[in-house]
Amino acid sequence: MPASSPPDRASPTPRRAVFLDRDGTLNVDLHYLKDPERLELHRGVGEGLRRLKGAGYLLLVVTNQSGVARGLYTVKDVEAIHARLLQRLTAEGASVDGFYYCPHAPEEGCACRKPGVALFQQAAREWNLDLARCVVLGDRYLDVEAGRRLGMLTAYVPEPGSEGEYAEERPRALAEADLVAASFLEAVEGILQRVGKDSDLPGDVSVPHAGRAGSMDQRTAGGTRKDSLAG
Numbered sequence: 001m002p003a004s005s006p007p008d009r010a011s012p013t014p015r016r017a018v019f020l021d022r023d024g025t026l027n028v029d030l031h032y033l034k035d036p037e038r039l040e041l042h043r044g045v046g047e048g049l050r051r052l053k054g055a056g057y058l059l060l061v062v063t064n065q066s067g068v069a070r071g072l073y074t075v076k077d078v079e080a081i082h083a084r085l086l087q088r089l090t091a092e093g094a095s096v097d098g099f100y101y102c103p104h105a106p107e108e109g110c111a112c113r114k115p116g117v118a119l120f121q122q123a124a125r126e127w128n129l130d131l132a133r134c135v136v137l138g139d140r141y142l143d144v145e146a147g148r149r150l151g152m153l154t155a156y157v158p159e160p161g162s163e164g165e166y167a168e169e170r171p172r173a174l175a176e177a178d179l180v181a182a183s184f185l186e187a188v189e190g191i192l193q194r195v196g197k198d199s200d201l202p203g204d205v206s207v208p209h210a211g212r213a214g215s216m217d218q219r220t221a222g223g224t225r226k227d228s229l230a231g
């Protein structure tokens, strides 16, 4: 069911966001991570998120979680991971504004699994985003591909420490991404340099902070869930 936007998300001017991939980007990709205890942030993520927030970006996680459809973990497990992720970020003085995830398997052919763009479009409606001024930051070609489909700036950071993985898709990602970086922080610096020129456009800074401290939105396809989790 389509969710109407709560008043605290309404913004008169279109805003901009950085869409963050989760596994391999914010945290170490352990493949179908189920146990929150094993969650490990990548280096520089806390600082990078603080800088993006300081530049006026909303921070929205968009993640494929086909482990749900595969029966490897449940939606509750996914949300427990997100609660832990938020806890770890809070410990570094950082945060994110919301989580969007696709629980489907690739063969289901849904519109929300990246490189599908449905979750980005849902977020754009819910947060009044100007997608043309949004950014995608991820470690896989599918992140770059989704960003390009929506005309966003794309930042590609192959997961540090996993250089051998996904080598077959790397040439395409390297060729098509607007920015390529060796680390999360380097990507953030690149993004801020690229967009620095138009930082005086309306809606960029002094964004009223959406969401209450210690709360987080959990969104899956269609916006059917909105759970508030204590931080």
Ligand SMILES: [Mg+2]
Pocket (backbone or CB within 6 Å): 021, 022, 023, 024, 025, 029, 138, 139, 140
């Ligand atoms: Mg990833």
Ligand SMILES: [Zn+2]
Pocket (backbone or CB within 6 Å): 102, 103, 104, 110, 111, 112, 113, 221
């Ligand atoms: Zn999906």
